[in-house]
Amino acid sequence: MPRKRLDLTFPPRQSLKPVIYHLVKDYELVPNILRAQIQAGQEGRMVLEVTGSKEDLASGIEFLESQGLQVNEAASDICLDEDLCVTCGLCTAVCKPGALALSPGDYGLVFDKDKCVYCEACVVACPRRAITLTF
Numbered sequence: 001m002p003r004k005r006l007d008l009t010f011p012p013r014q015s016l017k018p019v020i021y022h023l024v025k026d027y028e029l030v031p032n033i034l035r036a037q038i039q040a041g042q043e044g045r046m047v048l049e050v051t052g053s054k055e056d057l058a059s060g061i062e063f064l065e066s067q068g069l070q071v072n073e074a075a076s077d078i079c080l081d082e083d084l085c086v087t088c089g090l091c092t093a094v095c096k097p098g099a100l101a102l103s104p105g106d107y108g109l110v111f112d113k114d115k116c117v118y119c120e121a122c123v124v125a126c127p128r129r130a131i132t133l134t135f
């Protein structure tokens with residue numbers, strides 16, 4: 001089943017609208033909120049993973065845009081500067097979903113994109129500032 005990761009920006013007037021409910025009810029999409037910062041009356045941000053047919057995904061995105069939301073594909077890359085990384089493993093310790101791990105063979109840092117929820121904990125934890133995550 002196709003799946004997309006979306007980076008949603010809610011304008012202040014839409015911050016409390018139940019748009020996720022409509023994605024389920026009207027477009028048969030399965031949403032998974034990976035990250036959200038929503039407050040009444042303020043611009044909000046949400047990283048949302050949605051699963052559904054190609055047609056339903058397209059219709060659901062069209063619906064979100066019709067509600068005034070800005071919809072972008074969420075960036076799905078973490079950039080690691082290998083020259084800066086000293087493979088200390090600190091980032092793996094804070095990565096709760098287990099998206100980062102040290103390879104048992106050569107102790108290189110391994111990133112599993114599918115497990116990442118874009119929490120930025122690794123970016124903050126890295127003492128060498130070797131990780132950047134862009135949306």
Ligand code: SF4
Nearest residue numbers: 085086088089091126
């Ligand atoms: S915390 Fe930074 S230096 Fe340590 S393994 Fe992770 S990326 Fe490399």
Ligand code: SF4
Nearest residue numbers: 095116117119120122
């Ligand atoms: S952004 Fe969060 S989930 Fe993704 S690799 Fe870093 S710590 Fe793990």
